[in-house]
Amino acid sequence: MTTVIKAPGESAAERSGGAGPSGEQSAGRSEGMVLNVFSHGFLVLWAVLIVLPLIWLALGSFKTDAQIGGSALSWPSNWNLDAFGRAWDKGIGDYFANTLIVMVFSVPLTMLLGSMAAYVLARYPFPGNRFVYYFFVSGAMFPVFLALVPLFFMVKRFDMLNTYQGLILVYVAYSMPFTVFFMHSFFRTLPTAVHEAAVIDGASDTRIFFQVMVPMAKPGLISVGIFNVLGQWNQYILPSVLMQPQTGSDPERYLLTQGLIQLQQQQGYETDLPVLFAGVTIAMIPMLVVYLSFQRQIQAGLTSATLK
Amino acid sequence: MSQVVRGRGRTGFIAGFLLAPLALYLTFVIWPYVQTFGYSFTNWTGQSPTFDFVGVDNYSALMKDEVFRGALWNNLLLLVFVPAVTILLALFFAFMVNAGGRGGAGGVQGVAGSRFYKIVYFFPQVLSLAILAVLFGAVYRTDEGGLLNGVLIRLGIVDRMHPIEWLNEPRLVLWCLLLVVVWHGVGFYLVLFSAAMQSVPKDIYEAALLDGAGRAQTFFRVTLPLLWDSVQTSAVYLGIAAMDMFVLVSTMTSGQFGGGPDHHSEVMATVLMRNFLYFGKSGYACAMGVVMLVLTMILSVITLRATRRERIEF
Numbered sequence: 001m002t003t004v005i006k007a008p009g010e011s012a013a014e015r016s017g018g019a020g021p022s023g024e025q026s027a028g029r030s031e032g033m034v035l036n037v038f039s040h041g042f043l044v045l046w047a048v049l050i051v052l053p054l055i056w057l058a059l060g061s062f063k064t065d066a067q068i069g070g071s072a073l074s075w076p077s078n079w080n081l082d083a084f085g086r087a088w089d090k091g092i093g094d095y096f097a098n099t100l101i102v103m104v105f106s107v108p109l110t111m112l113l114g115s116m117a118a119y120v121l122a123r124y125p126f127p128g129n130r131f132v133y134y135f136f137v138s139g140a141m142f143p144v145f146l147a148l149v150p151l152f153f154m155v156k157r158f159d160m161l162n163t164y165q166g167l168i169l170v171y172v173a174y175s176m177p178f179t180v181f182f183m184h185s186f187f188r189t190l191p192t193a194v195h196e197a198a199v200i201d202g203a204s205d206t207r208i209f210f211q212v213m214v215p216m217a218k219p220g221l222i223s224v225g226i227f228n229v230l231g232q233w234n235q236y237i238l239p240s241v242l243m244q245p246q247t248g249s250d251p252e253r254y255l256l257t258q259g260l261i262q263l264q265q266q267q268g269y270e271t272d273l274p275v276l277f278a279g280v281t282i283a284m285i286p287m288l289v290v291y292l293s294f295q296r297q298i299q300a301g302l303t304s305a306t307l308k
Numbered sequence: 309m310s311q312v313v314r315g316r317g318r319t320g321f322i323a324g325f326l327l328a329p330l331a332l333y334l335t336f337v338i339w340p341y342v343q344t345f346g347y348s349f350t351n352w353t354g355q356s357p358t359f360d361f362v363g364v365d366n367y368s369a370l371m372k373d374e375v376f377r378g379a380l381w382n383n384l385l386l387l388v389f390v391p392a393v394t395i396l397l398a399l400f401f402a403f404m405v406n407a408g409g410r411g412g413a414g415g416v417q418g419v420a421g422s423r424f425y426k427i428v429y430f431f432p433q434v435l436s437l438a439i440l441a442v443l444f445g446a447v448y449r450t451d452e453g454g455l456l457n458g459v460l461i462r463l464g465i466v467d468r469m470h471p472i473e474w475l476n477e478p479r480l481v482l483w484c485l486l487l488v489v490v491w492h493g494v495g496f497y498l499v500l501f502s503a504a505m506q507s508v509p510k511d512i513y514e515a516a517l518l519d520g521a522g523r524a525q526t527f528f529r530v531t532l533p534l535l536w537d538s539v540q541t542s543a544v545y546l547g548i549a550a551m552d553m554f555v556l557v558s559t560m561t562s563g564q565f566g567g568g569p570d571h572h573s574e575v576m577a578t579v580l581m582r583n584f585l586y587f588g589k590s591g592y593a594c595a596m597g598v599v600m601l602v603l604t605m606i607l608s609v610i611t612l613r614a615t616r617r618e619r620i621e622f
Contacts, residue, residue: 028421039404040420046401046427049491054431056455059444060612061483070452072458117329120322132326139337143552145577146341146597149354149584154340173336176329205321229515232610236555261559263443273446282440284435291434295427296432302496 054284060277061087068273083274084282086261091252091278094260098243102164102255103232110228111221113172114179115187119209122187123195133184139177145235152241152257161246162253170238175228182227186220187213223301226294233287236261244252257285344601347594353588367594376596379567379574382482383551386489386575387607391546394490395539401429403527405498407507407513426502427493441559444488448474448560475561476533479570485556485573497542498607504538505531542617544608551604552577576600 060068062076063084121133151170152161161167190213198208216222239255254262262281267276291298310397352359366451370376375488405422432440447455450473457474459617474484508531516530532539554577562568565582567575584593 003596036419043401043404043419043425046397046494047425050428050432050495051453053443053447060446069453071450071452072455073462109596113332115331116325120325122320124322126319126322132330135338136329136333139333139549141343141608142601143548143577144556145343145552145554146601147337148581149338149590149594149597150340150343154343156337169332170336170501173332176337180329200344205318206324209325210564230434234434234438236436236438247540254518257436260442262434264445264559276442277446280439283439287434287436288431291431292427298432299426299499300503302433 005107005124007110053119055280057277058281058284060128061274061281062276063277065271065273068277083278085283087270087275087279090263090275090279091254091259092256092265092282094252095254095256096282098164098253099233099256100169102167103229105164106168106175106232107225107228108142109168110172110175110232111225112181114176114224115183115214115217115221116209118180119187119213133180136196137177139174142180144174148237148241155242159239162243162250164253166241167255170242171235172213175239176233178226178231179228182224183217184221186217190216207208223297226298228300229290230287230298314518320543321439325608332472332595336583343603344594344597347591348598349595350591351590352591352594354584355588362591365464366592367599368594370599373579375567375571375574376576376579378571379576379579381575383603384573385482385552386486386550387547389486390493390550391543393486395495395542397494398501398530398542399520399535399539400424400500401494401615402505403531406502407523407526407531422502425433426499428493429498430441432492433496437555440488440492443554444476444484448484450474450476469595475573476569478569481561481569481573482511486557488560493549500538500542501535504535505595508534538616540612543611543615545553546596547607547611548604551600551607554578554581 020120052086056072059076062078063074067074067077117136121129155161155166155170158166160169193213194216195208198212205213234257235255236257240258240261243253243255243258246253247264260276260283263276263279267273333356338546347359350359351365370612405419405425435443446453448602449455452458452461452468452472454471454474457466457471459473461468466472473607474481475481510529510584512534513526515525521529539546553575557573557575557578558566558581560575563571563579564586567578567582576599579597579598580593583589
């Protein structure tokens with residue numbers, strides 16, 4: 001890999017070195033080549049360290065339990081999808097569905113409420129505007145579990161423990177700081193001229209928001225949307241406190257992350273590790289697909305949000 | 309805002325748009341945080357609706373709580389090492405990716421395939437902590453079936469009969485967890501620093517090059533000062549993450565809500581959760597929450613102050 005990739009950089013250096021390279025320049029060039037090999041060495045090493053454990057884990061789904069306990073470096077012997085089927089039956093399918101049900105409502109609701117608040121705060125001066133904005137944004141500072149104890153009883157008081165709607169409302173509330181923060185800066189950058197034209201045409205504020213501003217803010221909405229999808233999909237603490245069956249007869253509404261941890265704990269007794277590995281692989285695949293399709297937006301969205 | 313927009317009274321519209329978001333946010337985020345403060349001065353058990361006001365009893369009990377003090381110490385260790393290791397590695401890789409390909413010619417160019425590296429390195433960031441917990445649980449297995457032990461045994465570094473008990477070894481467990489955090493975070497900060505590096509105008513590098521600056525000099529005298537803002541922000545983010553650590557510790561280490569072996573991987577969050585959900589000492593747990601909250605805020609302020617530099621405009 002190193003040698004193949006080095007070639008273009010090398011020739012580019014030669015070209016721009018121009019005619020009659022001085023001693024200094026050629027020294028620089030060979031230093032560059034050494035460094036190129038050096039940097040690729042480290043870069044490849046880290047790439048391997050990222051990819052290898054993930055592939056190793058996925059391969060574990062095709063091993064037998066004895067093989068997994070035996071040697072880590074054994075090659076899978078059991079090339080069928082049995083473990084995936086067993087993992088699905090063990091509840092991964094249901095957990096997957098539960099997570100989807102929650103997110104189908106929580107993500108759009110987060111986006112809607114978050115951009116409504118951000119829009120008003122970004123474009124309508126009123127007394128207390130700054131205060132409300134900082135009030136919203138400050139929530140991002142604190143770790144979630146600091147509020148867990150009272151939150152648990154708050155949700156309990158609404159009789160919404162172990163319900164989808166309870167978790168959806170909590171997800172929306174906890175996604176608010178970031179969404180408002182991000183969309184606020186986005187709405188500020190949109191030109192006012194369009195807004196004024198719409199006002200002159202007699203459009204109401206609500207109509208301007210939905211028909212003019214939201215379409216214009218689409219790139220921002222996509223970035224925040226992806227962020228919220230990732231954040232809510234990966235959430236573990238909130239569901240593990242709020243989505244526990246409250247009585248023996250309560251249905252189990254675990255989400256995927258909870259289900260995986262539960263599966264891991266079960267495997268301590270049941271010794272069916274391929275199922276656990278298959279479960280994790282199933283949970284990983286959607287993220288891989290989403291990531292590879294949107295990686296530009298994901299990287300750009302997360303970095304710009306952090307840097308601001 | 310312009311004249312046209314300011315015109316009519318739009319209090320109703322503003323209130324209507326803020327009502328639902330604010331109500332949700334107040335109910336489920338702000339109010340619980342405020343309550344944490346209140347409960348921290350009570351002997352509330354969490355189960356019974358009644359409780360007494362006990363003043364600062366919970367806080368003085370905290371001071372004497374050996375387990376909590378150990379957890380605090382572990383958090384402080386993580387607080388130093390998580391940001392330090394992650395940021396150093398991320399800066400190193402970011403510089404490699406963005407400037408490693410400079411072939412003696414003017415300007416700076418990234419290594420070939422820099423896009424590829426960024427995609428691969430960033431991927432752990434989209435995996436849930438639950439997946440990380442299962443993955444690294446398997447990597448750190450205490451027998452030959454664990455990836456680490458398996459490789460080390462194959463290389464002959466570790467004796468097959470005495471594999472390393474990564475997560476059960478009191479001296480190792482915290483560092484094993486640290487590695488997971490670093491593995492997870494480096495890619496994100498690499499991308500963050502890359503974005504910052506790329507926003508630095510090329511002529512600054514060219515000027516440095518013309519002045520005869522070497523690679524190391526370029527990095528320390530040009531790149532790093534220009535990145536200082538992002539490094540500082542990253543330190544705060546990583547610091548906050550290091551104060552948390554709940555998911556990894558509670559799922560990967562032994563004990564009720566993790567913390568084992570023998571409290572060697574305990575962090576404040578796991579002690580808090582155990583006191584709340586297992587011992588039913590909710591008031592006491594809330595006091596821990598308040599301590600963590602205060603520490604987190606102090607640390608953010610210190611980090612921002614200590615790393616403050618002249619802001620460089622470019």
